[in-house]
Amino acid sequence: MTIFEGMASGLLQSTSLTVFPYLFVGSLFGLIIGIIPGLSGHFAMAMAVTFLYTMEPATGIAFILAAHATVAQGGGLTAILFSTPGTGQNAATLLDGPPMRDKGQAGIAVGAAMASCFLGATFGAAVLALLIPVLREVVLFFGPPEVFFLAFLALTFVAVLGKEDMTRSLIAALLGMLLAMVGVDNVTNTFRFTLGSDHLADGLQLVPVILGLFAVAEMIDLWVRGGTLAKEVPQALSAKETQRQIFTGIGLAFKNWWLVLRCSAIGTGMGLIPGLGSAPAAFVAYGHAKQSSKNKETFGKGNVEGVIGPEAANDAVEGGALASTLAFGIPGSSSMAILLSGLFILGLDTGPRMLTQNVDIVFVMIFTIIFGNLIGTIFGMFLVNPLSRATSIRASVMVPVLMSVIATGAYAGDRAIFHIGVAIVFGILGYGMKVLNYSRAALLIGFVLGFAVEKNLYLALLLDGPLFVLQPIPLGLLVTTIVFLGWNIFTIYRDRTKVIPK
Amino acid sequence: MTNEIEPKVNKAETVDKDKRGNLFALEVCFLAFIGIIVVVAFLEATTYKIVSSRTPFVVMVPLLILIVIHAMRLWRARSAFDTRRHIITALAGKNAIINKVLVFSGWMIGMVTIITLMGHYAGVFAFCLILMRFFGAESWKLTLFVSAGTVLFLFSVFEIAFNIDLYRGLIPRWFMGYRDF
Numbered sequence: 001m002t003i004f005e006g007m008a009s010g011l012l013q014s015t016s017l018t019v020f021p022y023l024f025v026g027s028l029f030g031l032i033i034g035i036i037p038g039l040s041g042h043f044a045m046a047m048a049v050t051f052l053y054t055m056e057p058a059t060g061i062a063f064i065l066a067a068h069a070t071v072a073q074g075g076g077l078t079a080i081l082f083s084t085p086g087t088g089q090n091a092a093t094l095l096d097g098p099p100m101r102d103k104g105q106a107g108i109a110v111g112a113a114m115a116s117c118f119l120g121a122t123f124g125a126a127v128l129a130l131l132i133p134v135l136r137e138v139v140l141f142f143g144p145p146e147v148f149f150l151a152f153l154a155l156t157f158v159a160v161l162g163k164e165d166m167t168r169s170l171i172a173a174l175l176g177m178l179l180a181m182v183g184v185d186n187v188t189n190t191f192r193f194t195l196g197s198d199h200l201a202d203g204l205q206l207v208p209v210i211l212g213l214f215a216v217a218e219m220i221d222l223w224v225r226g227g228t229l230a231k232e233v234p235q236a237l238s239a240k241e242t243q244r245q246i247f248t249g250i251g252l253a254f255k256n257w258w259l260v261l262r263c264s265a266i267g268t269g270m271g272l273i274p275g276l277g278s279a280p281a282a283f284v285a286y287g288h289a290k291q292s293s294k295n296k297e298t299f300g301k302g303n304v305e306g307v308i309g310p311e312a313a314n315d316a317v318e319g320g321a322l323a324s325t326l327a328f329g330i331p332g333s334s335s336m337a338i339l340l341s342g343l344f345i346l347g348l349d350t351g352p353r354m355l356t357q358n359v360d361i362v363f364v365m366i367f368t369i370i371f372g373n374l375i376g377t378i379f380g381m382f383l384v385n386p387l388s389r390a391t392s393i394r395a396s397v398m399v400p401v402l403m404s405v406i407a408t409g410a411y412a413g414d415r416a417i418f419h420i421g422v423a424i425v426f427g428i429l430g431y432g433m434k435v436l437n438y439s440r441a442a443l444l445i446g447f448v449l450g451f452a453v454e455k456n457l458y459l460a461l462l463l464d465g466p467l468f469v470l471q472p473i474p475l476g477l478l479v480t481t482i483v484f485l486g487w488n489i490f491t492i493y494r495d496r497t498k499v500i501p502k
Numbered sequence: 503m504t505n506e507i508e509p510k511v512n513k514a515e516t517v518d519k520d521k522r523g524n525l526f527a528l529e530v531c532f533l534a535f536i537g538i539i540v541v542v543a544f545l546e547a548t549t550y551k552i553v554s555s556r557t558p559f560v561v562m563v564p565l566l567i568l569i570v571i572h573a574m575r576l577w578r579a580r581s582a583f584d585t586r587r588h589i590i591t592a593l594a595g596k597n598a599i600i601n602k603v604l605v606f607s608g609w610m611i612g613m614v615t616i617i618t619l620m621g622h623y624a625g626v627f628a629f630c631l632i633l634m635r636f637f638g639a640e641s642w643k644l645t646l647f648v649s650a651g652t653v654l655f656l657f658s659v660f661e662i663a664f665n666i667d668l669y670r671g672l673i674p675r676w677f678m679g680y681r682d683f
Contacts, residue, residue, distance in 0.1 A: 054664045167572045174565040175536065178543065181558050190554040193543055216610075224602045396638025400630040401652050407613060407629075408622065408656050412666045417618055424610045431603065436529050454557040 001359050003132055010363020013058045014371060022059045023368055026066030027375040033067070034074020036393070041071035041089075042214040042441075045338040047402075049207055049345065050409025057346045058364045064342045065368045068335055069121060070376030072278065072314050076113040077380055080307070081106060089314040092282035096299065096306030103302050107242045110384055111249020112304050113311040114377040116260055119253065120312035121373040123264035124271065124319025125366045132362060135327040136355045142328060144459035145468040149477035151449045151456070154330045156481050157273065158442050160488045169439040176443035179204055180450020187458060199418040206341040208410040208422040209447060213440045214334065215406045216427025221434060222395045246381045252304050259289055259305060260312045267313030271320025273332065278314040285313030318369055326354050326362060329452060334441035337448045345413075519583075524597065527588035530576055537569045609633060621671030623653050 001009070013019055026048065033044040044067040052060040075090035080097035093113060100109040142150065155177075159169035182193045183203030194200040253260060263285035270281040289309030290299045299306050321332050322339075329350035331337040343350060348358060355362065410423040433440050460468040468474060544562050547555040592600045609632060617625030630649035634640040640648075660666045670678070 051659075051664065054666065167568055167575070171536070171565065171568045171572060174561050174568065175540075177561045178540070178558065178565065181561070185550075185554040188551050188554045190550050192550060192554060192558070193546060220603055220606055223606050224599055394638070394640075396634060396640055397644070397648060400633040400638075401648060403610070403613075403633075404626040404630060404652050404656065407610075407617075408626070408660060408668065411617075411622070411669065412660060412664075415667070415669070417614060417669060420614050420617070424607070424614070427610070428603070428607055432528070432532055436525065436532055450561075453561075457557055457560070458553075 001357065003359060006359030007129070007363050009360035010365075010367055013360065014062055014364050014367040018056070019058050019062045019364070020371075022055070023062040023066045023371055024375060026063040027070045027372045028379060030067035030070035030372070031074040031376050031379060034071035034076075035078050036074075036398075041068050042334050042338060043218055044068060044071050045335055045342070046210045046214045047405065047409065049210060049338060049342050050406075050412055052342055052345045053413055055346070057348055057358075057361055060342060060346045061348075061361060061364050062368045064339060065365055066372035066375075068339070069315075069318065069369050069372035070380075072311075073114060073117045073373065073376040073380050076117060076307075076311050077110060077384065080109045080113060081384070089278035089282055089317075090310075091279060092286040092310035092314075093307055095286060095310075096301075096303050099300065099302035100304065100307065105245065105302065105304075107245020107384075108249040108252065108304060109307050111246035111251075111381060112253045113249070113307050114246075114380045115250040115253035116263075116308045116311040117315045118373045118377045119257075119260045120264040120267060120314070120316035121318060121369050123261065123312075124268045124316035125369040126319070127268045127316075128319040128323050129363070129366050131323050132355060132359065135323060136352070139327045139352050139355060141473060142351075143463075144456040145464060145471055145474040146477065147328065147330075148453060148456040148460055149474045149481070150328055150330055151453050153477050153481045153484075154324075154332065155442065155446060155449065156485050158332070158445055159439065160484065164437050164439040164442075166488060166492065168437060169442045172433065172438045172440070173442040173446040176446025176448075177450040177453060179209075179443075180447050181454065199416065204422060204447075205413060205419060206344065206448070207413045208419040209426050210338055210341060210444065211406050211410050212423040212426025213430035213433075213444055214338075216403070216423055217430030217434055217440070219399050219403050219406065220427060220431040223399045226395050242384055243382075246384070249304070250381075253308055256305060256308050259292070259308055262292070263289060263309040263312040264316035267316030268320040270313075271317035271322075271332070272324055273320075278317040281317050282310035282314040285309040315373060319366075322365060322369075326350055326365075331445055331448060334444050337441070337444045340448055523583040523585070523588050524592070524599075526576070526579070526583045527585045527592070530585055531589065533569060533573060533576065537566075537573070540565055540569065605637070606633075609637075617669060617671065619672050621674050622668035623657070624671065626656060627653050 014023060029048070030041070030044045033047075034041070045064055048064040048067045052064065055063065072089050076093050076097070079090040079093040080101055083094060083098045097109050097113070100106065155173045156170075159173050160166050164172075180203070182200055184190070184194075184201050185192055191201065266285045266288060267278070267281045270284065271278070286306060286309050289305045290296055293299065293303070293305050295303060295305075321336050325331045325336040325340060327350070329340065331340050340350065348354065348361060406423065407420045410419045411417060413419060430440050432438075433443065460474075464471070469478065540562055543558070544566065547558045547562065550558075588597075591597055595601060609629060612632075613625045613629040615625075616628050620628075627649050630652050631645055634645040634648060635642065656668070660668055
């Protein structure tokens with residue numbers, strides 16, 4: 001399938017009556033999840049995964065990706081209106097969004113944020129589309145030895161660049177890999193780490209593990225914290241005034257198109273690097289917006305450029321993150337790991353086959369990001385006041401309901417009650433990891449990559465023998481991993497000796 | 503003025519130290535648990551054929567090294583906290599957060615048990631009702647409305663929209679005439 005055929009097919013599929021309704025529902029679902037503080041994009045995707053079993057590939061992809069695409073928009077809305085970012089990636093919006101609200105310009109900030117999100121996401125999607133021909137060529141150089149070492153490099157990036165402690169993150173990543181090895185070994189038919197249970201013969205299933213780590217853990221956290229999610233609900237603006245301000249905000253986003261473009265480029269570029277995620281991209285974009293502004297002194301006091309920059313960047317990240325996930329099957333973040341597991345459930349394979357035979361699916365993703373964000377922007381703008389009321393749902397009401405849906409989702413995959421138990425066990429583990437600052441993203445990425453690591457190590461040894469390590473690309477990747485890890489350990493040690501007085 | 507503020511500051515410091523102490527004790531237990539599991543898995547892997555145990559060893563060796571490194575970090579920091587006291591307090595049921603987590607986990611297991619015996623809808627209804635009414639102190643009206651609404655939502659989405667039959671439970675299945683579980 002040529003790229004143009006794939007593009008046309010992707011456009012037709014994503015706008016067809018069988019796919020578009022799911023894209024629409026997914027967008028609204030993501031928007032609402034994004035609005036509720038404490039529930040992240042991972043949660044939206046983890047919940048969405050449970051519905052994939054009965055869907056066609058294009059439908060499933062549109063649903064899960066649309067849910068993920070609009071989370072940042074919802075999060076930006078609450079960051080501005082309630083000083084509570086719905087997700088971590090909206091933290092940078094807190095710097096100028098709430099001051100604008102306090103000046104009576106909440107609608108302008110919301111309009112600018114929503115429009116910037118849409119423009120940023122479109123930029124990221126366009127870059128992904130442009131990268132496909134390049135990725136098609138590059139990916140051919142990546143056989144089993146290269147993918148084996150690339151997986152370790154990606155895990156190192158995730159562990160080192162994440163916000164958690166490096167040792168803890170590396171422990172989590174390797175633990176995730178070890179958990180992937182539970183079950184019957186395909187080569188020797190040996191039962192590994194199954195504790196004699198037939199349920200574990202096929203290994204730990206992705207969906208209950210994902211639901212446990214990211215959905216059940218969040219439910220336990222919300223239940224422990226309790227209370228209402230939004231601590232303060234400000235006086236809502238009148239509908240007429242809100243709409244007027246929102247359109248002014250949209251106009252400002254388009255007026256600052258050059259800033260949007262630069263910050264989107266920052267977001268997309270950082271999205272390509274596994275482990276960085278959208279929160280750092282948003283802060284870098286904020287810094288850039290401030291540095292390049294003519295009104296530096298008004299940043300932090302309610303400058304609309306301080307909203308436009310980070311919001312454009314945190315949505316543009318997706319395009320870059322998708323590129324490495326689709327081309328190499330190496331997810332750079334927990335969201336991409338969940339997306340990858342969704343692709344497995346839908347029977348799709350990443351790598352060269354995805355970029356050649358299923359290029360229409362890649363374009364379904366691209367158009368989903370664009371349409372999903374457009375839907376999110378439109379609904380976010382017009383339903384600011386009613387949507388913001390979602391934050392006032394009490395944890396004592398929300399947790400039992402969502403937990404029931406999670407348990408049903410865990411069961412639905414294989415119709416096995418055992419999987420609800422798996423989700424609960426991983427939920428408790430995930431909560432412990434969250435509290436103790438162990439990276440759940442690293443564990444999940446390790447778990448997803450565990451299959452790839454084992455398969456590619458086996459194939460590499462079979463095809464090239466133990467000296468596969470000495471081939472140019474694997475050697476380069478190995479050296480990069482060691483140097484990157486070594487440099488970070490050195491800087492930690494250096495900083496510690498600088499801080500601690502003798 | 504200073505005298506009024508000082509006790510508040512001291513109290514805040516004590517609460518903060520207590521919180522950090524709890525986290526430290528929890529991490530000691532967490533790391534010990536992970537460490538024991540990995541050691542057991544390592545010993546188990548030695549009984550497998552080399553082709554099957556090769557990749558687990560590639561993962562477990564650095565994992566064990568990292569666990570030891572982190573344990574050493576914790577060991578060096580042990581003097582700042584009375585870990586034993588924090589563990590004993592938690593085991594005695596005097597740590598509110600641990601209690602909440604245990605109660606919630608217990609009711610999640612309870613939901614699975616009810617689902618197994620009485621079926622999915624009964625389990626979900628009971629779970630929502632118990633948590634909302636008896637732990638969340640919500641009104642009966644809201645509790646019953648939300649619990650029934652959740653059951654209806656699950657039925658509509660899973661059984662009607664996605665054609666996924668949810669589990670009917672051992673007891674209803676017995677009355678339906680099934681004898682093979």
